[in-house]
Amino acid sequence: MREMGRQMTWVERATYRFFWTLLWLICKVYFRFKVVGGKNLPKEEPYILSPVHRSYLDTPVGGMVTARRQRFLGKEAMWRNRPFGWFLSLVGGFPVERGTADRAALRACQEVLELGDPLVMFPEGTRRSGPIIKAEEMHAGPAFVALRAGVPIVPMGMAGTDYSMRPGSSMIKPVKVYMVLGEPLYPPTFEGRVPRQAVTDFTEELRQAMQVVFDEAQRLAGRPALPEPEEN
Helix, strand or coil: CCCCCCCCCHHHHHHHHHHCCCCCCCCHHHCEHHHHEEHHHHCCCCCEEEEECCCCCCCHHHHHHHHCCCEEEEEEHCCCHHHHHHEEEECCCCCEEECCHHHHHHHHHHHHHHHHCEEEECCCCCCCCCCCCCHHHCCHHHHHHHHHCCEEEEEEECCCHHHHCCCCCCCCCCCCCCEEEECCEEECCCCCCHHHHHHHHHHHHHHHHHHHHHHHHHHHCCHHHHHHHHCC
């Protein structure tokens, strides 16, 4: 995980702020996004931001909830191009080798949090569809890392990104996006190894909290998330 723990230079900080501000302006004009519950994001302590995942736009638009640099996983191959790799690292990405065991990736996430940085993890793993967050589609990774690192998880609901960029389409339409942040969920503490049941229970607690903020985001948007496309 090269350069994962290196502090940004003042030039990198200024460059990051420039690109973040530019993207914020673009997203604000194009998506007219509104953030509800922004005060629920910890100001200085590390945390895991766990958004629902309905569109490829969730990562760039969701990153606009805070100017604080949030970290995220990326495939090692994306860093092979040096300029692009530098930019990914600048905006918070850190590489994981393709084929690396999930446990190694989770350890990398824990290290990021121990360095004091916030981290973005999508509990549903990949893009899903529909207005309901299904228990069988939830991954235990975020809960496991939060329990190991002793940091809170902030659930986030997003509505509108799937209508802006519909499944199977490369066209991005100017649709208003709502992002609702729930109160931080603080994990219980354990001495030594984290029990598997604790991970299961905390994952379900997170799912329920995500559903609450997702419901609110959909209510504000005035429409439910798009259903799964019908097969021809």
